[in-house]
Amino acid sequence: MSDSRPGVADLLGVLAYAELTAFLRLAEEAARHAPTLTDRAALGDLAAAEYAHFRLLRDRLASLGVDPEEAMAPFVDALDGWHERTAPNDWLEALVKAYVGTGIALDFYREAAAHVDAETRSLVEEVLADEGRCQFAVDRVGAALEEDPKPAGRLALWARRMVGEALSQARRVAEARPELAVLLVSADGEDVTRMFNRLTEAHGRRMAALGLTPGP
Amino acid sequence: MSDSRPGVADLLGVLAYAELTAFLRLAEEAARHAPTLTDRAALGDLAAAEYAHFRLLRDRLASLGVDPEEAMAPFVDALDGWHERTAPNDWLEALVKAYVGTGIALDFYREAAAHVDAETRSLVEEVLADEGRCQFAVDRVGAALEEDPKPAGRLALWARRMVGEALSQARRVAEARPELAVLLVSADGEDVTRMFNRLTEAHGRRMAALGLTPGP
Numbered sequence: 001m002s003d004s005r006p007g008v009a010d011l012l013g014v015l016a017y018a019e020l021t022a023f024l025r026l027a028e029e030a031a032r033h034a035p036t037l038t039d040r041a042a043l044g045d046l047a048a049a050e051y052a053h054f055r056l057l058r059d060r061l062a063s064l065g066v067d068p069e070e071a072m073a074p075f076v077d078a079l080d081g082w083h084e085r086t087a088p089n090d091w092l093e094a095l096v097k098a099y100v101g102t103g104i105a106l107d108f109y110r111e112a113a114a115h116v117d118a119e120t121r122s123l124v125e126e127v128l129a130d131e132g133r134c135q136f137a138v139d140r141v142g143a144a145l146e147e148d149p150k151p152a153g154r155l156a157l158w159a160r161r162m163v164g165e166a167l168s169q170a171r172r173v174a175e176a177r178p179e180l181a182v183l184l185v186s187a188d189g190e191d192v193t194r195m196f197n198r199l200t201e202a203h204g205r206r207m208a209a210l211g212l213t214p215g216p
Numbered sequence: 217m218s219d220s221r222p223g224v225a226d227l228l229g230v231l232a233y234a235e236l237t238a239f240l241r242l243a244e245e246a247a248r249h250a251p252t253l254t255d256r257a258a259l260g261d262l263a264a265a266e267y268a269h270f271r272l273l274r275d276r277l278a279s280l281g282v283d284p285e286e287a288m289a290p291f292v293d294a295l296d297g298w299h300e301r302t303a304p305n306d307w308l309e310a311l312v313k314a315y316v317g318t319g320i321a322l323d324f325y326r327e328a329a330a331h332v333d334a335e336t337r338s339l340v341e342e343v344l345a346d347e348g349r350c351q352f353a354v355d356r357v358g359a360a361l362e363e364d365p366k367p368a369g370r371l372a373l374w375a376r377r378m379v380g381e382a383l384s385q386a387r388r389v390a391e392a393r394p395e396l397a398v399l400l401v402s403a404d405g406e407d408v409t410r411m412f413n414r415l416t417e418a419h420g421r422r423m424a425a426l427g428l429t430p431g432p
């Protein structure tokens with residue numbers, strides 16, 4: 001496999017814009033919703049980590065001779081659309097979004113890692129190593145629900161909406177960028193649906209971690 | 217000099233909250249106003265650097281046995297007030313704010329460096345080493361004004377408002393936290409007004425760098 005397949009620039013481009021916009025949105029949500037300065041700093045930590053990932057991806061694109069702006073441009077509408085449809089209304093929603101959104105992104109990295117060249121893969125693995133960063137969100141949501149379980153139903157719906165919107169934006173991207181879709185499923189003839197199922201299962205595990213298990 | 221003077225925790229606290237909130241606001245302004253993804257990333261770079269500074273200051277507070285949240289709390293209203301009164305309306309205003317705001321903060325670090333213990337001073341110097349990061353804002357404002365000088369008058373007023381609001385918030389802080397004021401002027405019997413004059417002069421130099429020289 002070589003770096004020159006068109007899908008690789010797309011893959012790095014979508015991840016780069018996802019990180020850039022996650023950074024900016026998390027910072028905004030930290031400023032708007034965090035109840036204490038410690039909470040604000042905790043979400044800020046996560047935002048800063050997203051930015052560091054963005055830089056890795058941008059540098060990788062540049063080293064491949066690809067203009068990062070051009071590589072990101074095709075994905076701006078889908079990712080901005082996702083954020084607009086999942087703007088949290090309070091701190092708990094912001095935490096669930098941080099955890100679920102980052103989780104979906106990391107699943108996508110994991111899928112991608114199987115299909116890229118070794119150098120890009122080591123970058124992906126560097127990002128995946130940061131996975132523990134979201135644990136604070138799980139801890140805080142868990143503590144809040146222990147004190148008052150009332151928001152659990154609302155938060156479960158909220159999380160479901162987030163993954164639903166993510167899948168619908170992902171389908172939109174896959175239709176618009178067939179090279180990217182091909183890259184992600186090319187290895188072993190599996191289809192996109194199977195990948196989406198895997199992402200949905202991972203989401204279910206995250207819901208359980210948050211104490212938001214789906215009803216019977 | 218020792219770390220235990222009450223003014224030192226205040227000094228680190230005000231700088232820490234200034235960095236945390238600058239990070240969050242710059243990220244928000246980058247998301248809202250940057251005309252291209254490259255511009256968004258450039259302001260994002262600056263935001264991420266502020267966050268790294270915040271972390272240095274937070275860790276220094278913690279190593280002194282001071283709760284960072286408590287140390288920051290007294291300065292939240294003044295700094296939030298400054299940001300609310302200086303919310304940029306467009307990209308050029310955001311750039312001028314980034315340059316002028318960061319410049320004022322660095323002046324303040326420089327003043328502070330003269331009055332703290334060696335270990336805190338090395339932290340301050342680490343922050344000051346980042347000074348070149350704002351140059352992109354100068355370059356972009358310069359290029360924009362070269363193309364169309366019309367906004368120059370508005371931007372000069374905008375910058376003046378920013379420094380005026382900063383001085384008025386600084387006076388408010390100095391009155392509420394006399395230990396901090398004492399720390400900053402204690403070394404050689406100078407008064408706060410002289411320090412403010414020095415900050416105002418530095419601001420004049422920044423205006424000139426932006427091509428926003430005050431009229432005759």
